[in-house]
Amino acid sequence: MPALDRYHEPVRRALVKDGWTITDDPLQLSVGKRTLSVDLGAERSLIGAERENQRIAVEIKTFGGASPVADLQQAIGQFVMYKSVLSQAKPERELYLAVSEEVRDSILSEELGQLMLREYIDRLFYFSVEREEIIEWKP
Secondary structure, three states: OOOOOOOHHHHHHHHHHOOOEEEEOOEEEEEOOEEEEEOEEEEEOOOOOOOOOEEEEEEEOOOOOOOHHHHHHHHHHHHHHHHHHHHHHOOOEEEEEEEEHHHHHOHHHOHHHHHHHHHOOOOEEEEEOOOOEEEEEEO
8 A cells, every 4th residue: 555645634634624525545546457546536416416426536745855846747747647547447537636735835836837737737726734624726
């Protein structure tokens, strides 16, 4: 079993506070002989909608390494890989990257971070570590 991100539990609790039910911890994806583990799978009912439950997969990134650029490279690589495998293995789920508001206000607010978000990461949310709350969904 892979090591949990240090923000795993705060994100899990933030999702539950936001009305999500955790369905997978971790969410296993198989492709050929390989199995990949996305941090969380979750779903929630869309109130008043005549649609099925909304289902997501969540990859949590701390950005706690020696280099924010290297952390961003790793996050993008994982996101792109998981998104590709998810589209085949569990196409009903949308992939989200979960990062703290501190990451939002640092590398992701810089020109490089903004470019990478536009090009590669189409869905993410920012969370408060202290309050264990989701503070912003993109898009």
